[in-house]
Each structure stands twice: as structure tokens, then as C-alpha cells.
Amino acid sequence: MIDQLEYNTEREHLIIPEYGRHIQKMINYATTRETKEERNKVAGAIIAVMGNLQPHLRDVPDFQHKLWDQLFIMSDFKLDADSPYEKPEREI
Secondary structure (H helix, E strand, O other), rough: HHOOOOOOOHHOOOOOOOHHHHHHHHHHHHOOOOOOHHHHHHHHHHHHHHHHOHHOOOOOOOHHHHHHHHHHHHOOOOOOOOOOOOOOOOOO
């Protein structure tokens, strides 16, 4: 039983920790989907959840754009999905 414990120090580093490990796992899952249609569907669902986790930002201009940027950043720019906004560049 003790050998099944998972310590935070042994877990994958969170790129944007405010969203937590579950969102990071969802994004990692999205990057593994084989078709772009599947990736787009999962990405849209993740954006909806991220928006629900940050309700205080809903009145901020470009809120959706910020969420999409964060999605690509958290995927380490590996997610190939269609965004309604221009994909951010790693250098920026």
C-alpha cells in the first residue's frame, strides 16, 4: 500500500499550477488523440472547464483568447488543435 503513494515531488511539473493536475492530465490526453477532430472536441471541453475554474475573469476582455493561449502553453505547444485565435509562439 505504501509503495503506491504518489508524492508531489515525484509528479510531473505543472506549467500553470493554478489549474491543477487534473487539467494538465486532460491536456496531456488531448495531445494523444489521433484525429484533429477528436483533439478539437477535447480542447473545447478543456477550455469550458478552464473557464468555469476562473469565473472572476469572465469580464476580462479577451478572456477566451487567454484561455486558448494557456491551453497551448500547458501542452508545451504540442497540441495540434484549431483555435479561434492565433496560436501563441513559444518564444513569446
